[in-house]
Amino acid sequence: MRTVKDNGIMKLLLTFLMIIGVLAGAYRPVHTAHAAEDFRLWRQMDSRWGDTAIGGSNVRRSGCYITSIAMVAVASGARNTTDFNPGVFAKQLNDIGAFNYSGGLSSWASVNKVVKEISIDSANLSFKSTDQKGKAAEIKAALDKGSYVICNVGGHWVYVDGVIGDDVYMADPAKDDILMFKAYNNANITLYQLLKGKTPYSGFTPLYTPDGAASVTTTAVTTTTTSTTTKAATTTTKATTTTKAVVTTKAATTTKAASAATKEASTTAKPSTTVTYVKGEYYCPDSRTVTVYSEDGKETAAVLEEGNIVDVTAVNGDMGEVVINSKKCSVRLSELVFAGNGKKLVMGDINNDGAFDGYDLALINEYIISRSRLPEGVSVLTKSEIAAADISGDGLIDNTDVLMYLMRICN
Numbered sequence: 001m002r003t004v005k006d007n008g009i010m011k012l013l014l015t016f017l018m019i020i021g022v023l024a025g026a027y028r029p030v031h032t033a034h035a036a037e038d039f040r041l042w043r044q045m046d047s048r049w050g051d052t053a054i055g056g057s058n059v060r061r062s063g064c065y066i067t068s069i070a071m072v073a074v075a076s077g078a079r080n081t082t083d084f085n086p087g088v089f090a091k092q093l094n095d096i097g098a099f100n101y102s103g104g105l106s107s108w109a110s111v112n113k114v115v116k117e118i119s120i121d122s123a124n125l126s127f128k129s130t131d132q133k134g135k136a137a138e139i140k141a142a143l144d145k146g147s148y149v150i151c152n153v154g155g156h157w158v159y160v161d162g163v164i165g166d167d168v169y170m171a172d173p174a175k176d177d178i179l180m181f182k183a184y185n186n187a188n189i190t191l192y193q194l195l196k197g198k199t200p201y202s203g204f205t206p207l208y209t210p211d212g213a214a215s216v217t218t219t220a221v222t223t224t225t226t227s228t229t230t231k232a233a234t235t236t237t238k239a240t241t242t243t244k245a246v247v248t249t250k251a252a253t254t255t256k257a258a259s260a261a262t263k264e265a266s267t268t269a270k271p272s273t274t275v276t277y278v279k280g281e282y283y284c285p286d287s288r289t290v291t292v293y294s295e296d297g298k299e300t301a302a303v304l305e306e307g308n309i310v311d312v313t314a315v316n317g318d319m320g321e322v323v324i325n326s327k328k329c330s331v332r333l334s335e336l337v338f339a340g341n342g343k344k345l346v347m348g349d350i351n352n353d354g355a356f357d358g359y360d361l362a363l364i365n366e367y368i369i370s371r372s373r374l375p376e377g378v379s380v381l382t383k384s385e386i387a388a389a390d391i392s393g394d395g396l397i398d399n400t401d402v403l404m405y406l407m408r409i410c411n
Helices: 004-026 064-075 086-095 109-114 132-144 255-266 358-370 383-389 399-410
Strands: 149-152 157-164 167-171 189-196 215-221 226-231 236-238 242-248 280-283 289-296 300-304 309-312 315-318 317-324 327-332
Touching: 064 086, 064 149, 064 157, 086 109, 132 149, 132 167, 132 189, 215 315, 300 327, 309 315, 317 383, 358 383
Parallel strands: none
Antiparallel strands: 149 157, 149 189, 157 167, 215 242, 226 236, 280 309, 289 300, 289 327, 315 317, 317 327
Protein backbone atom coordinates (compact mmCIF):
# COMPACT_ATOMS: atom_id res chain seq x y z
CA MET A 1 0.00 0.00 0.00
CA ARG A 2 1.35 3.39 -0.97
CA THR A 3 1.87 5.95 1.78
CA VAL A 4 0.66 9.55 1.57
CA LYS A 5 4.23 10.52 0.78
CA ASP A 6 4.42 7.97 -2.05
CA ASN A 7 1.18 9.27 -3.53
CA GLY A 8 2.50 12.81 -3.37
CA ILE A 9 5.65 11.82 -5.23
CA MET A 10 3.57 9.98 -7.85
CA LYS A 11 1.38 13.04 -8.44
CA LEU A 12 4.50 15.15 -8.89
CA LEU A 13 5.88 12.66 -11.39
CA LEU A 14 2.61 12.59 -13.32
CA THR A 15 2.65 16.38 -13.51
CA PHE A 16 6.15 16.16 -14.94
CA LEU A 17 4.87 13.55 -17.38
CA MET A 18 2.22 15.93 -18.67
CA ILE A 19 4.89 18.55 -19.31
CA ILE A 20 7.05 16.00 -21.13
CA GLY A 21 4.05 15.02 -23.25
CA VAL A 22 3.46 18.59 -24.35
CA LEU A 23 7.12 19.10 -25.16
CA ALA A 24 7.46 15.83 -27.04
CA GLY A 25 7.64 17.70 -30.34
CA ALA A 26 11.09 18.95 -29.39
CA TYR A 27 12.55 15.44 -29.71
CA ARG A 28 13.96 14.49 -33.08
CA PRO A 29 13.80 10.94 -34.41
CA VAL A 30 16.18 10.23 -37.30
CA HIS A 31 14.77 9.17 -40.66
CA THR A 32 16.43 8.99 -44.04
CA ALA A 33 14.90 8.61 -47.47
CA HIS A 34 15.29 5.48 -49.56
CA ALA A 35 15.90 5.12 -53.30
CA ALA A 36 14.05 7.23 -55.83
CA GLU A 37 10.38 6.34 -56.26
CA ASP A 38 7.12 7.81 -57.56
CA PHE A 39 5.99 10.22 -54.86
CA ARG A 40 2.37 9.48 -55.73
CA LEU A 41 2.81 6.05 -54.16
CA TRP A 42 3.69 7.51 -50.75
CA ARG A 43 1.33 6.35 -48.01
CA GLN A 44 1.15 7.79 -44.52
CA MET A 45 1.15 4.28 -42.98
CA ASP A 46 4.40 3.30 -44.75
CA SER A 47 6.56 1.35 -42.27
CA ARG A 48 9.51 3.63 -43.02
CA TRP A 49 7.84 6.65 -41.44
CA GLY A 50 4.32 5.74 -40.29
CA ASP A 51 5.34 5.57 -36.62
CA THR A 52 7.23 8.86 -36.71
CA ALA A 53 5.73 10.97 -33.96
CA ILE A 54 4.24 14.35 -34.87
CA GLY A 55 3.17 16.14 -31.72
CA GLY A 56 1.21 13.62 -29.64
CA SER A 57 0.22 11.60 -32.70
CA ASN A 58 2.18 10.03 -35.57
CA VAL A 59 2.34 10.10 -39.37
CA ARG A 60 0.36 6.88 -39.71
CA ARG A 61 -2.64 8.34 -37.87
CA SER A 62 -2.47 12.04 -38.65
CA GLY A 63 -0.03 12.48 -41.50
CA CYS A 64 -2.27 12.86 -44.56
CA TYR A 65 -1.84 16.64 -44.61
CA ILE A 66 1.96 16.71 -44.46
CA THR A 67 2.19 13.73 -46.84
CA SER A 68 0.10 15.64 -49.38
CA ILE A 69 2.30 18.72 -48.98
CA ALA A 70 5.43 16.57 -49.31
CA MET A 71 4.01 15.44 -52.66
CA VAL A 72 3.72 19.08 -53.72
CA ALA A 73 7.37 19.64 -52.75
CA VAL A 74 8.47 16.85 -55.10
CA ALA A 75 5.97 17.58 -57.89
CA SER A 76 7.16 21.19 -58.10
CA GLY A 77 10.84 20.26 -58.14
CA ALA A 78 11.62 21.70 -54.71
CA ARG A 79 12.67 18.25 -53.44
CA ASN A 80 13.37 14.83 -54.91
CA THR A 81 12.51 11.34 -53.71
CA THR A 82 16.12 10.23 -53.28
CA ASP A 83 16.58 12.22 -50.08
CA PHE A 84 13.09 13.44 -49.17
CA ASN A 85 9.87 11.73 -48.09
CA PRO A 86 7.05 12.27 -45.55
CA GLY A 87 9.27 10.95 -42.75
CA VAL A 88 12.06 13.38 -43.54
CA PHE A 89 9.51 16.19 -43.84
CA ALA A 90 7.95 15.25 -40.47
CA LYS A 91 11.35 15.32 -38.79
CA GLN A 92 12.20 18.71 -40.28
CA LEU A 93 8.88 20.12 -39.08
CA ASN A 94 9.47 18.57 -35.65
CA ASP A 95 12.83 20.29 -35.51
CA ILE A 96 11.10 23.67 -35.52
CA GLY A 97 8.27 22.60 -33.17
CA ALA A 98 5.66 22.89 -35.92
CA PHE A 99 3.10 20.39 -34.57
CA ASN A 100 0.45 20.69 -31.90
CA TYR A 101 -0.43 17.77 -29.61
CA SER A 102 -2.99 16.30 -32.03
CA GLY A 103 -0.42 16.15 -34.83
CA GLY A 104 -1.69 19.17 -36.75
CA LEU A 105 0.44 22.10 -37.90
CA SER A 106 0.32 24.99 -35.45
CA SER A 107 1.05 27.41 -38.30
CA TRP A 108 0.84 27.02 -42.09
CA ALA A 109 3.89 29.26 -42.33
CA SER A 110 5.99 26.44 -40.89
CA VAL A 111 5.84 24.66 -44.28
CA ASN A 112 7.67 27.55 -45.92
CA LYS A 113 10.25 27.60 -43.12
CA VAL A 114 11.17 23.99 -43.87
CA VAL A 115 10.82 24.03 -47.69
CA LYS A 116 11.37 27.62 -48.68
CA GLU A 117 10.40 27.03 -52.31
CA ILE A 118 6.78 26.17 -51.47
CA SER A 119 4.09 27.92 -49.49
CA ILE A 120 0.40 27.56 -48.69
CA ASP A 121 -1.13 30.21 -50.92
CA SER A 122 -4.68 30.14 -49.57
CA ALA A 123 -6.67 29.37 -46.49
CA ASN A 124 -9.19 26.54 -46.74
CA LEU A 125 -11.34 27.40 -49.76
CA SER A 126 -14.91 26.16 -50.00
CA PHE A 127 -16.12 24.91 -53.37
CA LYS A 128 -18.64 27.22 -54.99
CA SER A 129 -20.12 24.30 -56.91
CA THR A 130 -22.03 21.40 -55.42
CA ASP A 131 -21.65 18.77 -58.13
CA GLN A 132 -18.64 16.85 -59.41
CA LYS A 133 -18.50 18.67 -62.75
CA GLY A 134 -18.41 22.09 -61.13
CA LYS A 135 -15.85 21.12 -58.49
CA ALA A 136 -13.61 19.53 -61.12
CA ALA A 137 -13.80 22.75 -63.14
CA GLU A 138 -12.82 24.84 -60.10
CA ILE A 139 -9.81 22.63 -59.42
CA LYS A 140 -8.77 22.68 -63.08
CA ALA A 141 -8.97 26.48 -63.13
CA ALA A 142 -6.56 26.63 -60.19
CA LEU A 143 -4.19 24.11 -61.81
CA ASP A 144 -4.27 26.03 -65.10
CA LYS A 145 -3.01 29.09 -63.21
CA GLY A 146 -0.02 27.06 -61.97
CA SER A 147 -1.19 26.38 -58.43
CA TYR A 148 -0.89 22.99 -56.76
CA VAL A 149 -4.03 21.71 -55.08
CA ILE A 150 -4.64 19.51 -52.06
CA CYS A 151 -8.23 18.61 -51.33
CA ASN A 152 -10.11 17.71 -48.15
CA VAL A 153 -12.36 14.69 -48.68
CA GLY A 154 -14.23 14.47 -45.39
CA GLY A 155 -11.48 15.28 -42.91
CA HIS A 156 -8.76 13.59 -44.97
CA TRP A 157 -6.31 15.39 -47.28
CA VAL A 158 -5.21 14.18 -50.72
CA TYR A 159 -2.88 15.57 -53.39
CA VAL A 160 -4.59 16.48 -56.68
CA ASP A 161 -2.59 15.02 -59.55
CA GLY A 162 -4.66 16.54 -62.35
CA VAL A 163 -8.07 16.83 -64.01
CA ILE A 164 -9.32 15.13 -67.18
CA GLY A 165 -12.88 16.00 -68.11
CA ASP A 166 -14.92 15.66 -64.93
CA ASP A 167 -12.46 13.19 -63.38
CA VAL A 168 -10.15 14.50 -60.66
CA TYR A 169 -7.04 12.32 -60.35
CA MET A 170 -5.44 12.20 -56.94
CA ALA A 171 -2.59 10.67 -54.95
CA ASP A 172 -4.17 9.51 -51.70
CA PRO A 173 -1.93 9.09 -48.63
CA ALA A 174 -4.32 6.43 -47.31
CA LYS A 175 -5.27 4.29 -50.32
CA ASP A 176 -4.41 3.31 -53.91
CA ASP A 177 -7.53 4.73 -55.61
CA ILE A 178 -6.71 7.58 -58.00
CA LEU A 179 -10.17 8.92 -58.96
CA MET A 180 -11.23 11.26 -56.17
CA PHE A 181 -14.97 11.33 -56.83
CA LYS A 182 -15.09 7.57 -57.22
CA ALA A 183 -13.27 6.96 -53.94
CA TYR A 184 -15.09 9.60 -51.87
CA ASN A 185 -18.63 10.87 -51.56
CA ASN A 186 -19.12 14.17 -53.38
CA ALA A 187 -20.98 15.59 -50.36
CA ASN A 188 -17.82 15.19 -48.24
CA ILE A 189 -15.57 16.97 -50.74
CA THR A 190 -16.02 20.54 -49.58
CA LEU A 191 -12.62 22.20 -49.09
CA TYR A 192 -9.30 22.63 -50.88
CA GLN A 193 -6.06 24.56 -50.50
CA LEU A 194 -3.78 26.14 -53.10
CA LEU A 195 -0.02 25.88 -52.79
CA LYS A 196 2.74 27.69 -54.64
CA GLY A 197 5.61 25.45 -55.73
CA LYS A 198 9.17 25.97 -56.90
CA THR A 199 7.83 25.72 -60.46
CA PRO A 200 4.18 26.18 -61.51
CA TYR A 201 1.96 23.14 -61.96
CA SER A 202 2.30 21.99 -65.58
CA GLY A 203 0.33 18.79 -66.09
CA PHE A 204 0.50 15.11 -65.27
CA THR A 205 0.37 11.58 -66.60
CA PRO A 206 -1.96 9.21 -64.69
CA LEU A 207 -0.41 6.26 -62.90
CA TYR A 208 -2.83 4.09 -64.83
CA THR A 209 -6.11 4.41 -66.75
CA PRO A 210 -8.94 3.45 -64.39
CA ASP A 211 -12.00 1.63 -65.68
CA GLY A 212 -14.68 4.09 -66.74
CA ALA A 213 -12.37 7.10 -66.71
CA ALA A 214 -11.82 9.40 -69.63
CA SER A 215 -8.63 8.71 -71.54
CA VAL A 216 -6.17 11.26 -72.87
CA THR A 217 -5.16 11.94 -76.45
CA THR A 218 -2.44 14.56 -76.85
CA THR A 219 -1.76 16.18 -80.23
CA ALA A 220 0.63 18.98 -81.09
CA VAL A 221 -0.60 21.97 -83.06
CA THR A 222 1.62 24.48 -84.98
CA THR A 223 4.72 22.54 -84.09
CA THR A 224 7.78 24.72 -83.93
CA THR A 225 10.00 23.40 -81.16
CA THR A 226 9.36 21.02 -78.32
CA SER A 227 10.91 20.46 -74.96
CA THR A 228 10.73 17.67 -72.41
CA THR A 229 9.70 18.57 -68.91
CA THR A 230 10.51 16.10 -66.16
CA LYS A 231 8.37 16.49 -63.07
CA ALA A 232 9.52 14.32 -60.12
CA ALA A 233 9.19 10.67 -61.11
CA THR A 234 6.76 11.44 -63.97
CA THR A 235 8.01 12.32 -67.46
CA THR A 236 5.65 14.24 -69.71
CA THR A 237 6.59 15.68 -73.10
CA LYS A 238 4.97 19.07 -73.63
CA ALA A 239 5.15 21.82 -76.22
CA THR A 240 6.96 25.06 -75.49
CA THR A 241 5.12 28.39 -75.58
CA THR A 242 5.37 28.27 -79.37
CA THR A 243 3.72 24.86 -79.46
CA LYS A 244 0.24 24.54 -78.11
CA ALA A 245 -0.79 21.14 -76.70
CA VAL A 246 -4.43 20.19 -77.13
CA VAL A 247 -6.00 17.67 -74.73
CA THR A 248 -9.24 15.97 -75.68
CA THR A 249 -11.23 13.38 -73.77
CA LYS A 250 -13.11 10.39 -75.11
CA ALA A 251 -15.42 8.54 -72.80
CA ALA A 252 -14.62 4.85 -72.23
CA THR A 253 -11.95 4.87 -74.99
CA THR A 254 -8.34 3.92 -74.29
CA THR A 255 -6.00 5.25 -76.98
CA LYS A 256 -2.59 3.97 -77.87
CA ALA A 257 -1.11 7.30 -76.81
CA ALA A 258 -2.69 7.06 -73.36
CA SER A 259 -1.59 3.47 -72.95
CA ALA A 260 1.98 4.32 -73.94
CA ALA A 261 2.05 7.31 -71.59
CA THR A 262 0.72 5.18 -68.77
CA LYS A 263 3.40 2.54 -69.27
CA GLU A 264 6.08 5.22 -69.35
CA ALA A 265 4.75 6.97 -66.30
CA SER A 266 4.74 3.99 -64.00
CA THR A 267 5.61 0.32 -63.84
CA THR A 268 3.09 -0.08 -61.03
CA ALA A 269 0.30 -2.50 -61.87
CA LYS A 270 -3.25 -1.28 -61.60
CA PRO A 271 -4.60 -1.97 -58.11
CA SER A 272 -7.51 -4.37 -57.93
CA THR A 273 -10.91 -2.74 -57.87
CA THR A 274 -12.11 -5.44 -55.46
CA VAL A 275 -11.00 -4.83 -51.89
CA THR A 276 -10.76 -7.81 -49.56
CA TYR A 277 -10.78 -6.96 -45.89
CA VAL A 278 -9.15 -9.11 -43.24
CA LYS A 279 -9.41 -9.53 -39.49
CA GLY A 280 -7.09 -7.45 -37.35
CA GLU A 281 -6.67 -3.96 -35.97
CA TYR A 282 -7.98 -0.92 -37.83
CA TYR A 283 -7.70 2.75 -36.96
CA CYS A 284 -9.75 5.86 -37.71
CA PRO A 285 -7.67 8.09 -40.02
CA ASP A 286 -7.14 11.82 -39.81
CA SER A 287 -9.70 14.41 -38.76
CA ARG A 288 -12.89 12.39 -39.17
CA THR A 289 -15.32 10.31 -37.15
CA VAL A 290 -16.58 6.80 -37.86
CA THR A 291 -19.72 5.31 -36.31
CA VAL A 292 -19.73 1.86 -34.75
CA TYR A 293 -23.23 0.36 -34.77
CA SER A 294 -24.95 -2.11 -32.48
CA GLU A 295 -25.19 -5.70 -33.75
CA ASP A 296 -28.61 -5.06 -35.29
CA GLY A 297 -27.36 -1.84 -36.91
CA LYS A 298 -30.08 0.29 -35.35
CA GLU A 299 -28.13 2.12 -32.65
CA THR A 300 -24.80 3.89 -32.31
CA ALA A 301 -22.51 1.90 -30.04
CA ALA A 302 -19.49 4.23 -30.29
CA VAL A 303 -18.07 7.03 -32.39
CA LEU A 304 -14.42 6.60 -33.36
CA GLU A 305 -12.25 9.68 -33.63
CA GLU A 306 -8.89 10.25 -35.28
CA GLY A 307 -6.35 7.67 -34.11
CA ASN A 308 -8.86 5.42 -32.33
CA ILE A 309 -8.14 1.73 -32.85
CA VAL A 310 -10.52 -1.25 -32.83
CA ASP A 311 -9.87 -4.97 -33.21
CA VAL A 312 -11.94 -6.55 -35.98
CA THR A 313 -12.67 -10.17 -35.05
CA ALA A 314 -14.78 -11.14 -38.08
CA VAL A 315 -15.39 -9.76 -41.58
CA ASN A 316 -18.51 -9.87 -43.74
CA GLY A 317 -17.97 -8.00 -47.00
CA ASP A 318 -16.94 -4.48 -46.03
CA MET A 319 -18.43 -4.76 -42.53
CA GLY A 320 -16.26 -5.73 -39.59
CA GLU A 321 -17.33 -7.17 -36.25
CA VAL A 322 -15.89 -5.49 -33.16
CA VAL A 323 -16.64 -5.87 -29.47
CA ILE A 324 -17.54 -2.64 -27.66
CA ASN A 325 -18.34 -2.75 -23.95
CA SER A 326 -18.60 -6.57 -24.17
CA LYS A 327 -21.20 -6.41 -26.97
CA LYS A 328 -20.82 -7.42 -30.60
CA CYS A 329 -20.99 -4.40 -32.90
CA SER A 330 -20.26 -3.59 -36.53
CA VAL A 331 -18.28 -0.94 -38.38
CA ARG A 332 -17.79 -0.19 -42.07
CA LEU A 333 -14.16 -1.11 -42.85
CA SER A 334 -13.97 1.12 -45.93
CA GLU A 335 -14.02 4.08 -43.51
CA LEU A 336 -11.06 2.74 -41.51
CA VAL A 337 -7.44 1.93 -42.32
CA PHE A 338 -5.86 -1.45 -41.64
CA ALA A 339 -3.13 -1.05 -39.02
CA GLY A 340 -1.10 -3.91 -40.47
CA ASN A 341 -0.05 -7.20 -39.02
CA GLY A 342 1.11 -6.89 -35.44
CA LYS A 343 4.87 -6.81 -35.00
CA LYS A 344 6.91 -7.25 -31.87
CA LEU A 345 8.35 -3.93 -30.75
CA VAL A 346 11.37 -3.32 -28.55
CA MET A 347 10.26 -2.88 -24.96
CA GLY A 348 9.75 0.83 -24.29
CA ASP A 349 10.00 1.94 -27.93
CA ILE A 350 6.27 2.40 -28.53
CA ASN A 351 6.54 4.37 -31.76
CA ASN A 352 9.30 2.12 -33.14
CA ASP A 353 11.64 4.97 -34.01
CA GLY A 354 14.69 3.31 -32.47
CA ALA A 355 14.73 5.51 -29.37
CA PHE A 356 13.39 5.31 -25.82
CA ASP A 357 12.41 8.92 -25.26
CA GLY A 358 9.82 11.63 -24.70
CA TYR A 359 7.78 10.58 -27.71
CA ASP A 360 7.11 7.23 -26.07
CA LEU A 361 6.36 8.98 -22.80
CA ALA A 362 3.80 11.19 -24.57
CA LEU A 363 2.12 8.13 -26.11
CA ILE A 364 1.84 6.24 -22.83
CA ASN A 365 0.46 9.39 -21.22
CA GLU A 366 -2.17 9.67 -23.96
CA TYR A 367 -3.09 6.00 -23.50
CA ILE A 368 -3.58 6.30 -19.72
CA ILE A 369 -5.68 9.45 -20.05
CA SER A 370 -7.80 8.03 -22.89
CA ARG A 371 -8.94 4.97 -20.91
CA SER A 372 -11.25 7.11 -18.81
CA ARG A 373 -13.14 8.48 -21.84
CA LEU A 374 -13.04 5.68 -24.41
CA PRO A 375 -15.40 2.70 -24.31
CA GLU A 376 -14.02 -0.78 -23.75
CA GLY A 377 -12.77 -2.13 -27.07
CA VAL A 378 -11.47 1.22 -28.34
CA SER A 379 -7.86 2.24 -27.81
CA VAL A 380 -5.30 4.80 -28.95
CA LEU A 381 -2.53 2.20 -29.13
CA THR A 382 -2.30 -1.10 -30.99
CA LYS A 383 -1.76 -4.37 -29.14
CA SER A 384 1.92 -4.32 -30.09
CA GLU A 385 2.30 -0.76 -28.84
CA ILE A 386 0.55 -1.60 -25.57
CA ALA A 387 2.88 -4.56 -25.07
CA ALA A 388 5.89 -2.31 -25.67
CA ALA A 389 4.55 0.24 -23.17
CA ASP A 390 4.40 -2.33 -20.37
CA ILE A 391 8.04 -1.97 -19.37
CA SER A 392 7.28 -3.14 -15.82
CA GLY A 393 6.07 -6.45 -17.25
CA ASP A 394 3.09 -6.71 -14.91
CA GLY A 395 0.46 -6.78 -17.68
CA LEU A 396 -0.82 -3.29 -16.80
CA ILE A 397 -0.12 0.16 -18.23
CA ASP A 398 -0.15 2.41 -15.20
CA ASN A 399 1.84 4.76 -12.99
CA THR A 400 4.52 2.11 -12.43
CA ASP A 401 5.38 2.19 -16.12
CA VAL A 402 5.31 5.98 -16.07
CA LEU A 403 7.82 6.03 -13.21
CA MET A 404 10.12 3.59 -15.00
CA TYR A 405 9.96 5.72 -18.17
CA LEU A 406 10.90 8.81 -16.23
CA MET A 407 13.78 7.09 -14.48
CA ARG A 408 15.07 5.74 -17.80
CA ILE A 409 14.84 9.08 -19.62
CA CYS A 410 16.30 11.12 -16.74
CA ASN A 411 19.26 8.76 -16.50
